[in-house]
Every structure is written in structure tokens, then in C-alpha cells.
Amino acid sequence: MSEAAALREPWRSLPRQREAATLGIWVFLASEALFFSGAILGYAFSRYLHAHGFLAAARETNVWFGTVNTIVLLTSSFAMAMAAQAGDARLRRLSLVSLAAAVMLGLSFLILKGFEYREDIEKHLAPGAKFALELQGAALFFSFYWVLTGVHAVHLTVGVVLIARLLLEASRRELPLSSPEIQVTALYWHLVDIIWIILYPLLYLAGRA
Amino acid sequence: MSDAVLELGHAPLGSRLSYLDAGRTLWSWLTSTDHKRVAILYAASITVFFFIGAGAIAAVRLELISPTGLFLSDDAYNKLFTLHGIVMVWFFLIPSIPNTFGNFLLPMMIGAPDVAFPRLNLFSWYLNLAGGLFTLYAVIAGGVDTGWTFYTPFSTMFSNSHVLAAAAGVFIAGFASIATGVNFIVTTHMLRTQGMSWFRLPLFVWALYATSLVLVLATPVLAVTLLLIVAERWLGLPIFDAAHGGDPLLFQHLFWFYSHPAVYIMVLPAMGVVTEVITCFARRRVFGYAFMVYALVAIAAIGFFVWGHHMFVAGQSRYASIVFSFLSFVVAVPSAIKVLNWTATLYRGQITFEAPMLYALGFVGLFTIGGVTGLFLASIPIDVQVHDTYFVVAHFHYIMVGGTVSAFFAALHFWWPKITGRLYDEAWARFAAILMFFGFNFTFFPQFVLGYLGNPRRYHVYPPEFQVYHVMSTVGASVLAAAYLLPPFYLLWSLARGARAGDDPWGATGLEWRTSSPPPTENFLVVPVVTRGPYEYHEKGDAPAAERRIHHRTQSQP
Numbered sequence: 001m002s003e004a005a006a007l008r009e010p011w012r013s014l015p016r017q018r019e020a021a022t023l024g025i026w027v028f029l030a031s032e033a034l035f036f037s038g039a040i041l042g043y044a045f046s047r048y049l050h051a052h053g054f055l056a057a058a059r060e061t062n063v064w065f066g067t068v069n070t071i072v073l074l075t076s077s078f079a080m081a082m083a084a085q086a087g088d089a090r091l092r093r094l095s096l097v098s099l100a101a102a103v104m105l106g107l108s109f110l111i112l113k114g115f116e117y118r119e120d121i122e123k124h125l126a127p128g129a130k131f132a133l134e135l136q137g138a139a140l141f142f143s144f145y146w147v148l149t150g151v152h153a154v155h156l157t158v159g160v161v162l163i164a165r166l167l168l169e170a171s172r173r174e175l176p177l178s179s180p181e182i183q184v185t186a187l188y189w190h191l192v193d194i195i196w197i198i199l200y201p202l203l204y205l206a207g208r209a
Numbered sequence: 210m211s212d213a214v215l216e217l218g219h220a221p222l223g224s225r226l227s228y229l230d231a232g233r234t235l236w237s238w239l240t241s242t243d244h245k246r247v248a249i250l251y252a253a254s255i256t257v258f259f260f261i262g263a264g265a266i267a268a269v270r271l272e273l274i275s276p277t278g279l280f281l282s283d284d285a286y287n288k289l290f291t292l293h294g295i296v297m298v299w300f301f302l303i304p305s306i307p308n309t310f311g312n313f314l315l316p317m318m319i320g321a322p323d324v325a326f327p328r329l330n331l332f333s334w335y336l337n338l339a340g341g342l343f344t345l346y347a348v349i350a351g352g353v354d355t356g357w358t359f360y361t362p363f364s365t366m367f368s369n370s371h372v373l374a375a376a377a378g379v380f381i382a383g384f385a386s387i388a389t390g391v392n393f394i395v396t397t398h399m400l401r402t403q404g405m406s407w408f409r410l411p412l413f414v415w416a417l418y419a420t421s422l423v424l425v426l427a428t429p430v431l432a433v434t435l436l437l438i439v440a441e442r443w444l445g446l447p448i449f450d451a452a453h454g455g456d457p458l459l460f461q462h463l464f465w466f467y468s469h470p471a472v473y474i475m476v477l478p479a480m481g482v483v484t485e486v487i488t489c490f491a492r493r494r495v496f497g498y499a500f501m502v503y504a505l506v507a508i509a510a511i512g513f514f515v516w517g518h519h520m521f522v523a524g525q526s527r528y529a530s531i532v533f534s535f536l537s538f539v540v541a542v543p544s545a546i547k548v549l550n551w552t553a554t555l556y557r558g559q560i561t562f563e564a565p566m567l568y569a570l571g572f573v574g575l576f577t578i579g580g581v582t583g584l585f586l587a588s589i590p591i592d593v594q595v596h597d598t599y600f601v602v603a604h605f606h607y608i609m610v611g612g613t614v615s616a617f618f619a620a621l622h623f624w625w626p627k628i629t630g631r632l633y634d635e636a637w638a639r640f641a642a643i644l645m646f647f648g649f650n651f652t653f654f655p656q657f658v659l660g661y662l663g664n665p666r667r668y669h670v671y672p673p674e675f676q677v678y679h680v681m682s683t684v685g686a687s688v689l690a691a692a693y694l695l696p697p698f699y700l701l702w703s704l705a706r707g708a709r710a711g712d713d714p715w716g717a718t719g720l721e722w723r724t725s726s727p728p729p730t731e732n733f734l735v736v737p738v739v740t741r742g743p744y745e746y747h748e749k750g751d752a753p754a755a756e757r758r759i760h761h762r763t764q765s766q767p
Contacts (some may be wrong), residue, residue: 020395020400028387045456128445
């Protein structure tokens, strides 16, 4: 495993390549931010139109699942940051352990989310013929609930796969710890985390104050 | 051997293997991450999409010869103009100049061996192709009838056509756009060669940079909007459903937040092309380089804040309408600066009228007409009169076809010798350029009159008194079709029989002309060092003198 193994066309130096990869992911994250803000704007607009129904509907979400998942995800972000920093400092063992922790925590989030979805469906919180709530706006709230958490879960799944791949390659010494890929994946993971931090109050805390 | 030695030395002629020789098999093309080969892949796929979209509208135009229709059912008519819109917007116009000429030229113009992320570049082509195949599936399975705009509630609740497949196709193609935008931004930031400072960049590079900003920041909003459509139509989430308190106008806001900037995705690269061509064939420094840069960036930025002018009659607040109207006037200012600067660049130039120049001059005129009629539409009282009429159709075709497609053909002829190493036949090319200009105006000018008189767009039948304008438009479209069919023939002929181009057939200044035609895989055999600005065709404060005129090589060929 040499430093040169991480160097790709068309770059001539690893620091330059890292800088480019980091800039690239920041630009992509800006794009992602606009992707979510489109849906969040829809949420804000609909909530403005139907404040009463929205807040009543928000009280139906399971705040315990939401809160525990927030803690899980924040911890995984810490683990991922640790993995990237440890990689930079060439602390191989710490880096690998942190990557593994991030994967496990990411998976825990998805599993918890799955249990929460099952409960939501059992309580007829999916808009449709059997929808449980009658207030105008409640169906809109749950439309955005399913879209926003669903899209977030897709992003999280992608992140888990990416980190698992890093873990696998790094543990086989196929991926040097200095590779920009760890740094870039960490940035993506933090964005997924930050989006959840915005979704958590919008979907779980609204109407509960 | 170090780079320093390489910079001073000359490349040995023996190693000048071009990018076309890097592999002859189809597989070598489908797996190549060379930006030049990806550009050719994109060129091939968008050419196919262009002729699919053109075929659909040819049937529509024929149908409109008669006020009551000739051979299409109402359903088929709706599906054909929808197909035309979707294919032309997302699978031809959006990728047209950026993904072909941008891909090919951006790294060469800044002296780089490739784009920043070559594998991502190839991946974007596969995404675009996958999106196109989804859309084609929607067509073969029975078509889509919502118009390219997918307006709710029709698209979510009432249309019985294949909306999901088409929306999925556009959604996927959007990620190809984002990948390209990210790639171009990082390439421009990180891979400029020694001495290539920001204000020495050719304006085509600046145009691609501004376009990339719009691609990256607007496309995701389209993606999420289409996702909401899919969620409502497929999963039954009533997001835009008025019966549950949803608002269809929200869809229009989200849709136009992308789709108005999308117009600038189409036209900014065209502006870049035209600047390269006009300076070269006028042998002139560009007038007001810095203002050309500011204008490009200003158009990209202000373009994000004008989307509400599509909704003057949709029931949005009148105060919102006034603000959007004002901002739409503001965005015309940098566009006007560009037209002024192109015109001033021609002043005291040594102008010659090769085919690329004819297309570029055509662009300036047609873009101006399209822009000025855009100001008509930005004025609320006029928009109320002509909204959703052929006036709007004529306006945006002047920008997208008269503007962008003209510039696409300008670029195709200007860089053809660089891309293929061959010279095309100048006489045929000039003939096609003039025919295209004539056919275009013949097709679309009558539509301004039609719209002003009140013929709504997208209607299958119309009152008989409008027939004369529809017939004129259809005849013009036939001329236009002939003009579009010419270049494939003489360009392909040139591949086999055209004269060798040499490195720089036009005597142009850009870095892309400082290497062989077609270029080697690594673009430059020595690392180029830039010491001057982009358009130094003559001394500053001077003008190109007649006796120092550099004749283009095509003119001296026997």
C-alpha cells in the first residue's frame, strides 16, 4: 500500500487530487442541499396553509424513535469524523474501528426507522383510503413525512454502503488511509446527518412544545 | 525528463497518436474515460435524440396545415408535442453544447490533460442514456400527454399516459447534468495550466463555468419536484391535491425554479461559442472582456430569481408578479451587454463569412429578437394577452433554436477540423447555414403573429382564419428540415474525403489549436504555459490591418 496507489488520472500530486475531491464533494453537497430544500419548501408552504392540521399530525409521530435515531446518527457522525482524522494521522487501528462503528450506527438507524415505519403503517398514518387523521392538512404532513424520511433513508443507505466499502478496502490494505475517498465520504455522511437534524424538529418536535 | 525540460523542447513527431487511434472497437469507446471520447459518445446520443424530437414535431407541423387536422387523433397530437418537448429539452438542448463541445474543449482550453473526474464524466453519459431509454420506453409503451411541463393535477390525477416512466427518465438524466456541473466546476478551479489565470480564460470556459453553477444548483430542485409527482401518482401521497389542501401552484413554483434557469443552461454555452467564433473571424480582440465575464455570471445568478414570470396568469399574488416582472427586465441587461459587445467586437474587424461565422452572426440576430420578445412577455399586461399562445412558442424557439441550435452548428463547424482532423466543404456549409437561418425565420416568425392574434399553443384544431400562418410555418419547417439534413452528409463525407486540417486551420488563438488535430489522448505533449489573454488577434489599441490579414487555410486549399 503506497501513497502513489491513491493517485489517479489526471492528477500529478496527491494533495492537489485531495483538494479537487474535496471541492467536488462540497459542490455536490450544495446540490444535495437544494434537492432537500425543494421538499422542505413544500413542507413549509403547506404548513403555513394548514398550521392546525400540520401540528396535530406531527403529534402522531413517535418522538422516541425520532430522538433515539437522532442520537444514533450524531454518534455515527462523530465516529466518521474520527475515522477521517485518524486516517490522516495514519492511526490505522483507530480509523478502522471508527469506520466500523459508523457502519453499525448507520445500520441501527435504518433498523429503528424500519420498526418506526411498521408502527406508522399499523396506526394508518400512510395517506390513502384508511388514513387515520381527518383534519385538513394532516394528509399533507404525512405525505412530506414519508417523502422526506424516505429520501433521507435512501441517502443514508448509500452512505452505509460507501463506508462499508471503505472499511473493507482499508482493512485489506487496498485503500491507503490517506486516500481522499475517506475524507469525501465523511463529508457526505455529515450532510446526511445535518439533513436529519433539520428533519427531526420539523417532523417530530413540531406541535409538541 | 522533468516538466521544465519538456516545456522547452518539441514533442517527437513519432508519438503523435491521436485520441481516435487509442482504440477502434466499440468496447474501447464505451469504456473510455478520455473526455474527448466521452464528448463523441454524447454527440452520437444527442444526435439520435435530436432527430427523434424533430421527427415528432415534423408530424405535428404537417398536421397543423389543416384547421381540423389531417391524420392524427387528438391523443396522438398531444403525445407528439410532449415527446418533442421532453426529448428536445432534456436529451438534446441541456446536454447539447456543454456535454459535447464543453467536454471536448474545456480541458484543452485550460491546458489540462482531462477533466477532474474522468470516470464520473463517463458515468454521466450512461446516466443520460439511461434517462433517455426510460423516456423512449414511455413513448413506445404508449406515450405521454402532459406536455414537457408535467403540470399537476393533470399529470398526477388525470393523465392515463406513461407519466411515471417519462418522469423517471428526466429524473435520471438530471443526475447526469449534476455530475457534469460538478466536474466542470472542479476542472476549472483545479486544472488550469501554468499562467492560465481566471481573467485569461476563454469566454467559452467562463460560459461553461456559469452554466455549471446553474446545473448544480437548479437541477436538484427539478429532481425533487419530479419525485413529488411520482410520490403522488404512484404512492398516492396527496402533495399537490387540492382536495386534501395541497396546492398545484406549488408544483409550478418548484418546476419553474429549475425550468427557467434551464433556459440559461441552454443559452450560456451558446454565448460562449459565439464569442470564440466572432473574435476569430473578425480577427478582433473581444470588446469588454471583463464585462463579458460579469454578464455571464450575472445572467446565471439573476436567472434564478425570475421564474414567477411563467405564472402571471396562474393566480399568484400580484405583488409577486410585479417583482418577477421587474427582475425579468433586469436579467435582460447583461444579455444586452453581451449583444452590444459582440457587435462592438465586429467594429473595425477583418470580417470573413465562413460557415461558423454565418451561424454566429445568425445567433446574434435571432437571440436579440428572442430576447426583445422576452421583454414583451415580462410585461404583465402583454403577457396576459399572449400567455399560452404561439407568441410564447415563437419567443422561446428564437432563443433555443435560433440561439442555441445556431450556436451548436457554429461550434460544430468551427471545431470540426480540431475534433476530426478534416476540413468540411465550405460552400455546402455556407449554403446550409443560410438555409437554416431562412428556414428558421420562415417557421417561427409567423407564430409571433399567430400568437398575437390569439391562437393558443398546444391546440389540435384552430379557426380557419389562422390557416395561412400555419401553412407558412409548416413550409418554413420543411426548409429548416432540409437545412438540418445537409450537415450530416457533407460532414460525414469530409471524414473520408476532406483535406487534412492541420493544427490551426482558422488562425485562432485558443490553446486547443496549439496541439495536433485530432489531438493526442493526453491533449498536449508538452505542458502549455500561458503568457497572454485569450483573444490577442492584434496589439491592444490597434486594429487588425488588412495587409497583415491571416487567410484561413480553407481559402487557400485547391
